[in-house]
Amino acid sequence: DTGVSQDPRHKITKRGQNVTFRCDPISEHNRLYWYRQTLGQGPEFLTYFQNEAQLEKSRLLSDRFSAERPKGSFSTLEIQRTEQGDSAMYLCASSLIAGGLGDTQYFGPGTRLTVL
Amino acid sequence: TQLLEQSPQFLSIQEGENLTVYCNSSSVFSSLQWYRQEPGEGPVLLVTVVTGGEVKKLKRLTFQFGDARKDSSLHITAAQPGDTGLYLCAGFNFGNEKLTFGTGTRLTIIP
Numbered sequence: 602d603t604g605v606s607q608d609p610r611h612k613i614t615k616r617g618q619n620v621t622f623r624c625d626p627i628s629e630h631n632r633l634y635w636y637r638q639t640l641g642q643g644p645e646f647l648t649y650f651q652n653e654a655q656l657e658k659s660r661l662l663s664d665r666f667s668a669e670r671p672k673g674s675f676s677t678l679e680i681q682r683t684e685q686g687d688s689a690m691y692l693c694a695s696s697l698i699a700g701g702l703g704d705t706q707y708f709g710p711g712t713r714l715t716v717l
Numbered sequence: 718t719q720l721l722e723q724s725p726q727f728l729s730i731q732e733g734e735n736l737t738v739y740c741n742s743s744s745v746f747s748s749l750q751w752y753r754q755e756p757g758e759g760p761v762l763l764v765t766v767v768t769g770g771e772v773k774k775l776k777r778l779t780f781q782f783g784d785a786r787k788d789s790s791l792h793i794t795a796a797q798p799g800d801t802g803l804y805l806c807a808g809f810n811f812g813n814e815k816l817t818f819g820t821g822t823r824l825t826i827i828p
Contacts, residue, residue: 605759634815643721643805643818644760657814692759694816705750706816708759 603627605709607693613715614683621679622712626695633676634694634706635668637661644692650676651698683716690714720744721808721819729825730796738791738822740806746817747810749782749789754803796826 606625614620626633632651636644647666648658652673662668665683670676680687690713694706721742730736740749748767752760764773766782766789773780777800779792789806803823807816
């Protein structure tokens with residue numbers, strides 16, 4: 602399967618702990634996005650990378666959140682000092698931007714975070 | 718801030734019936750995408766519409782983009798239990814580079 606993969610699929614942690622999620626995009630895709638989805642809502646944009654450069658961060662991304670894409674391939678999203686309000690599904694998506702064509706984003710299965 | 722409102726929020730109908738889901742905004746989008754999401758999974762792309770007034774068909778699903786590119790609809794004919802899921806519309810604008818998702822419509826088809 603050559604789709605977007607995310608690891609882990611589920612994470613349960615205690616308040617105050619740090620967690621890190623990984624996303625492997627579709628091979629050759631130059632853009633990688635992170636979204637957060639709470640129960641019953643649509644996904645909300647967090648941040649995105651073009652190759653290894655982080656080009657935009659949402660106001661939703663507090664100082665406790667950091668994302669990296671060091672070699673322009675996989676990405677990690679770290680949450681420090683987790684809070685119960687961080688409980689959500691964290692979704693990763695990737696796309697190929699080429700010559701001004703439209704952006705079609707392909708999503709991974711998500712990481713479900715539960716903060717106790 | 719661009720917002721996409723979907724209606725209805727919840728819909729439960731019998732197998733074989735037809736239904737329409739609406740996605741409305743006060744903002745113009747370069748393109749609009751429809752996704753279906755199963756519980757515990759990521760959204761799966763169904764279609765992208767780009768041109769105002771465009772109609773796309775995917776088997777029993779018909780998608781329409783409004784003339785002004787501010788709204789869209791999804792019509793399902795003869796719904797089947799396999800159509801059950803969360804349907805999400807998402808708008809995209811060049812230069813904004815991120816998807817703005819709608820509030821979602823949770824569809825349940827009763828056998």
